[in-house]
Amino acid sequence: MTVYIDPPDWPGHGRMWSHLVSDVSFEELHAFAASIGCPPKAFERDHYDVPAQRYPDAVGAGAVEIGSKELVRRLTAAGLRRPKGRPA
Numbered sequence: 001m002t003v004y005i006d007p008p009d010w011p012g013h014g015r016m017w018s019h020l021v022s023d024v025s026f027e028e029l030h031a032f033a034a035s036i037g038c039p040p041k042a043f044e045r046d047h048y049d050v051p052a053q054r055y056p057d058a059v060g061a062g063a064v065e066i067g068s069k070e071l072v073r074r075l076t077a078a079g080l081r082r083p084k085g086r087p088a
Helices: 026-035 052-060 068-077
Strands: 003-005 010-012 015-022 047-051
Touching: 003 026, 003 052, 003 068, 015 026, 015 052, 015 068, 026 047, 047 052
Parallel strands: none
Antiparallel strands: 003 015, 010 015, 015 047
């Protein structure tokens, strides 16, 4: 199981956010997210939005820290990327 998280560098709603992804499957991603308490509504197309204060929880549970560009590269290479405007 490999789940990745980028640094909490994305602003929104008065907070900073990370993105949590899997390079294996959405099932793996959903299971990991549930294990760290991410609500289903935090899932957006191909990733979970994780607030900065939950970043240590994700890393402590085994998410691998990588940069945002590398995160997108791995997600795309796995065939799991779902950009806005493109059907799932």
